Amino acid sequence: MTRRPKVYGDSRSGNCYKIKLLCAELHIDYDWQEVDILAGDTHTTQFLAMNPNGKIPLLALTDGRYLPESNAILAFLADGDRLAGADRFTRARVLQWMFFEQYSHEPNIATSRFIVKYLGNPPEQAQSLEAKRAGGYKALGVMEQQLAQQAHMAGEDFTIADIALFAYTHVADEGGFSLDDYPAIRTWIERIRARPYFVTMGSA
Amino acid sequence: MTRRPKVYGDSRSGNCYKIKLLCAELHIDYDWQEVDILAGDTHTTQFLAMNPNGKIPLLALTDGRYLPESNAILAFLADGDRLAGADRFTRARVLQWMFFEQYSHEPNIATSRFIVKYLGNPPEQAQSLEAKRAGGYKALGVMEQQLAQQAHMAGEDFTIADIALFAYTHVADEGGFSLDDYPAIRTWIERIRARPYFVTMGSA
Numbered sequence: 001m002t003r004r005p006k007v008y009g010d011s012r013s014g015n016c017y018k019i020k021l022l023c024a025e026l027h028i029d030y031d032w033q034e035v036d037i038l039a040g041d042t043h044t045t046q047f048l049a050m051n052p053n054g055k056i057p058l059l060a061l062t063d064g065r066y067l068p069e070s071n072a073i074l075a076f077l078a079d080g081d082r083l084a085g086a087d088r089f090t091r092a093r094v095l096q097w098m099f100f101e102q103y104s105h106e107p108n109i110a111t112s113r114f115i116v117k118y119l120g121n122p123p124e125q126a127q128s129l130e131a132k133r134a135g136g137y138k139a140l141g142v143m144e145q146q147l148a149q150q151a152h153m154a155g156e157d158f159t160i161a162d163i164a165l166f167a168y169t170h171v172a173d174e175g176g177f178s179l180d181d182y183p184a185i186r187t188w189i190e191r192i193r194a195r196p197y198f199v200t201m202g203s204a
Numbered sequence: 205m206t207r208r209p210k211v212y213g214d215s216r217s218g219n220c221y222k223i224k225l226l227c228a229e230l231h232i233d234y235d236w237q238e239v240d241i242l243a244g245d246t247h248t249t250q251f252l253a254m255n256p257n258g259k260i261p262l263l264a265l266t267d268g269r270y271l272p273e274s275n276a277i278l279a280f281l282a283d284g285d286r287l288a289g290a291d292r293f294t295r296a297r298v299l300q301w302m303f304f305e306q307y308s309h310e311p312n313i314a315t316s317r318f319i320v321k322y323l324g325n326p327p328e329q330a331q332s333l334e335a336k337r338a339g340g341y342k343a344l345g346v347m348e349q350q351l352a353q354q355a356h357m358a359g360e361d362f363t364i365a366d367i368a369l370f371a372y373t374h375v376a377d378e379g380g381f382s383l384d385d386y387p388a389i390r391t392w393i394e395r396i397r398a399r400p401y402f403v404t405m406g407s408a
Contacts (some may be wrong), residue, residue: 031344052350067300068300069299071303072300072302075295076292076293076296080292088280088283088284089269089271092271094284095273095279096272097305098303099274099275103273103311107311141256142256165360
């Protein structure tokens with residue numbers, strides 16, 4: 001019987017990488033269970049019993065409960081910590097950017113990367129990819145405007161909002177997005193990479 | 205000078221209605237500033253200065269700060285209240301369903317309603333509408349499975365996760381989704397409608 005939480009995740013997924021970044025920051029020990037999305041691992045009867053929405057990452061707590069949704073897992077693990085926001089307004093600001101990530105950023109930037117890098121950029125997805133271009137650059141523009149004014153997404157301090165947005169922004173080029181015109185985003189990426197407990201994507 | 209927070213919103217929008225539902229529950233006084241999305245009100249220079257992402261609802265606090273993202277506004281207004289979850293795990297469960305709402309539910313069910321009801325169901329949107337059908341019914345299926353086991357989305361208690369999901373689920377038919385095969389969702393809708401401080405969509 002395990003005494004550590006277990007994370008079900010795909011090492012290539014930015015949503016799963018978020019959890020690795022936070023656990024490294026907070027020195028949380030966990031077990032990693034590799035799940036292959038492309039092989040259908042998230043749609044087996046066994047997996048759907050843990051998460052009926054069939055998505056990863058999924059956090060298995062030591063008491064047998066399961067928690068899906070990458071940003072909810074971040075909020076759970078950081079609950080009460082400064083990384084979730086040091087005061088009421090900052091906590092809301094952190095959530096604002098995490099909802100922005102899931103609604104305005106991920107569906108354009110992460111899914112473009114999935115189509116290009118993992119589906120091999122098939123012609124039948126060309127139209128879908130093109131449709132995500134404008135939305136993705138709009139999201140990057142909103143981030144750039146924010147990061148030109150302050151060091152991190154929710155203010156001067158590093159929070160889980162930075163983790164949520166870093167995951168797919170730092171590999172945006174893999175989906176065909178150039179960060180050449182986004183100097184504040186590039187500086188912010190380097191700022192996060194320089195953190196003492198930073199781990200790279202795909203690392204064990 | 206106002207002593208009350210102001211909500212910028214469109215009365216036809218479910219995302220804006222969420223804020224009305226919560227303020228009624230918590231007896232929060234606020235001013236409502238009607239914003240017409242279709243008239244481009246969210247893309248004026250003045251509005252973008254308040255929310256660079258050009259979206260409503262937007263909460264203007266009495267100290268001059270602004271908070272966008274409907275679910276972040278809910279979390280802010282309910283911070284510390286049982287409606288946000290009575291314990292650490294429930295708070296995460298609440299967020300889980302709010303992220304589910306923004307990623308798996310709203311982009312299918314709310315946007316279908318927008319196309320049908322507000323854009324007049326134009327032929328050029330037929331393919332987009334069809335693409336949202338499967339995703340919308342999948343999201344409803346996940347909700348049904350949950351609500352067949354417990355009274356509310358995050359457990360037995362009513363929380364802001366219910367508010368977030370009620371907003372567009374109770375008008376899912378306006379986007380062409382039938383709830384005939386979702387009895388637990390229908391019972392949950394009636395349960396919420398029966399709450400003492402319930403307000404209807406579009407009400408002042």
